Amino acid sequence: MKVLLKIASLEKKYNENVVFTSLSFDIPEKSIFWIKGINGSGKSTLMKILSSQIEDYQGDIWYSEKNIKKFDYKIYNEIFYLPTSPNLYDSLSARENIDFFSKIFLSKGLNNRAHLIDAFQVEKHLNKRTNELSDGIKKKISLIISFLINPKVLIFDEPYNYLDASSVESLNRVIKEYNDSGATFVISDNSSLISKLKPNGSLGLEV
Template identity: 25%
Template sequence: MSKVLELKSVNKVIGKKEIVKDLSFTIEEGEIFGFLGPNGAGKTTTIKMITGLISITSGEILIDGISIKKNFEEALSNVGGIIENPEMYGYLSGLDNLKLYGRMQGSLDKNRISEVVSLVKLENRINDKVKGYSLGMRQRLGLAQALIHKPKLIILDEPTNGLDPVGIKELRETLKSLTATGTSVLVSSHLLSEMELMCDRFCIIDSGILKDIKTMNGIKASKEAAVKSYVLETSNNKLAKNIIEKETNKEVKEITEKITVRSTKEEIGKINKLLVLKDIEVYEISIYSKSLEDEFIEITGSKQLR
């Protein structure tokens, strides 16, 4: 599978401050890649370097194997994007907005416009004026605009801002249909639950430094491991914690009104029996599933995400 985007030891220095430090990652053809980090992590700066809005201090960025330093226009011809809310001419119809953008690109292909309108599911409203569009419809029209020239990479910076649950679901479904055609997506968002549903892989950066790259399949596999974290709610959590630690030598952690312990399925059965024999009522035993949010908190130390 080919690399659609490749960052090689990318650095950005503004004044005396290092904003991005030795950042390297790749995005493969047909994948949705999540880009996460807390406030000031360097995400927006990185996106601006990829799209040529600011220069690279050192390092290399390749789009479909083409250097943005050596062949800027050719490299960027393979990129489309939406940065937050797309700007459109409200007094024009959605179709006229797309035609206008197509002319700006130097090629007005009516068949291609029909293709992207169908892809983003705007057929029924494409002839309506944009001023009557919902925010979700504007996002879909913006995505259609970004797709007109058949880019290999779509960059979305906070695309779910202001969208209601229906709009977010529609955007997610549209992006997944895009990857089926081989288009790759780089998406940053503060909605970790949505990123978990949307992405194939994700990276986390903090203070301009790459902290980790993970796959959603990897997170799912960790959930299915033989040893799991179990959450117990009992009639006396403090006493239950002491009994488990004394009788099994396992570490027990206290969380709000519950306790957690790492064990196998067989061991948790014995722990349940042990507590019952000690006259402690066990109200609930559940498996603690690590989420993308958990991964983020572990890596960044619970910093605010942006």
């Protein structure tokens, strides 16, 4: 498999606290890559670095053989990061959030909208305001938005948090569909629910 993301000698410190050091690994194209580690091991920090949310680090990250720092904000067309807690606008309805983010990200997968709404069973919640929704529904709306944006790499930080058993199955099914059609996934998960997807690679972080 061709390497899509190459991480070389990555090191991150917060003041004097070393989060990780000398981290080198490859993420193949069209793969599902699992990042494991206990709380505080630096999973979220690593994912934020991979998605250019954090640029203050040592080492290099190459995306399609080009340093991701060279892409500037254009990297966000290629890599999308979904944090553990959904980032939505509370005053807007679920539908308005989906529309707003789809438009602003110039989403490439809009024809899948009905399919995703159906897969995550959120139809009856679409007209409710986000601040009236449960954490689980908010998570599903955020996941739908990520799939609609449909970039080459999707980085999900603890995507199974807040989801019930049937939603976990739906999410795994949709991840598999998108992976089959060429998307690369980098997923952090402590619950091992990802293992059903048979990840192509994994990385364990230690404190």
